Amino acid sequence: MKIDWAALGSVFGVSLVVTVALVTLFTLGIAGLSRREAAATRGERAVAATAGAYTCFALCAAAVAYGIYLIVG
């Protein structure tokens, strides 16, 4: 009986880092959109927040695409 601690450890590490990174990115994106929403109600435009939000979402989409690539590949 040989337990592959290295594999278990890397699964744990990767899961933790990737999950936290993705959720953080996504939450930042949502925060950006919320700011835009708030700015819009004041009749302003929040360009930086919008751009930041879409960058975050693009990175999340890339992660999902990589996930699909992993499943297919």
Next chain:
Amino acid sequence: MEGFSLILAIVVITALAFDFTNGFHDTANAMATTISTGALKPKVAVTMSAALNLVGAFLSVEVANTISKGLVDESGIRPEVIFAALVGAILWNLLTWLVGLPSSSSHALMGGLVGATLASAGPDAVHGGALITKVVLPAVAAPVVAGIAAAVATRLSYTIGGKDGKAAEKGHRAGQIASAGLVSLAHGTNDAQKTMGVITLALIAGGALAPGSNPPTWVILSAGLAIALGTYIGGWRIIRTMGTGLTDLQPQQGFAAQTSAATAILASSHLGFSLSTTHVVSGAVMGAGLGRRGGVVRWSTAGRMTVAWVLTLPAAALVGAGAEAVTGLGDWGTALVAVFLVASSAAIWLISRRQVVDHTNVAGPAATAEEPAGVVTQALAAVAPPAAGQPAPAAEDTAPAPAPADGPTATVPAQPTAPAPVSPAAESVSPAPAPAATPPAAAV
């Protein structure tokens, strides 16, 4: 398809039935959080999950080709053994569905295989070491890994975000749908292929296929359809437990849980440490529950679920072994087992009709009505902070009462109340009669 004996046909049909229960059982893994947070309507959610499971089934045959290798010796395995294994797995899946507990379909299948192999070929054909490394350790590791990731992610998302509004609502919906889609797709590639692997193994064992063959197209197609149909029908009882029974999920938590689950599933299957989807998702949901300030995990439900996980392998093994012993008696034995399987399944279904759970009441408050509150959680909440604070004032309130009557005995009533904090369950009871009993004693 020449040389397709009756037993082989029975095995294929039983394997497809298992595949159906597998999809049915595991819809919750992908869609429970999405349904309970309202990101998708129940019917839309199961339809999407079913479609992605079907797509996933066609993506590769890698898992199918490695099925059952390492756990039991596949040489000399007879179709009857596989049939017996499937009987054990199906019955365990249906039973856990009836009580609404998520448990691993893979463990049920492995348990059935182990039991049937034990009964058929003796203990030497089962690799005990593989059992620990492939079953026991992952079952412990999966919820911990996904749970910690989900808890940290949940905490962070509340810290960073915390803003409500249309944009946030829409965002979390989209995020949940995407991660739930990934889990569905991964489930299709993994679990539909397990059935393909089992059918292929049976076909090889029965001599209908050459050893080392890939699964034929009709096997891939039927396995994919069976799991998709099962997913679409939906194991609503399990969805309810997973989505609302373990903890109350808000959209942020649902997103964190589903993302952590998707990540852990993909990471585990690509880093060579395979984790059960069910265990991962359950852990992620509990982690998300713990990650929110004020979030509560119903430990009684979690406890029942853990019991089901521990029992999965031995229970399926027991049924598998029993079924194998009976099929060993001859063709009538096999027929008997088939009748037993159909009858038990029908009985379980009939019992389930007494209290129907479907897409109309899956996300409703029915779950809380069935289980008012986590007993352990409630006890913990009741005990932890007030235990030190509350009994003391109570003792002070009652102690001064006899004190004016008799000065020196004022310390006596304090003593019976002292043990109260030690046994918190009794604290509400014991202090009351104690002061009532002591004043007369003090008076004498």
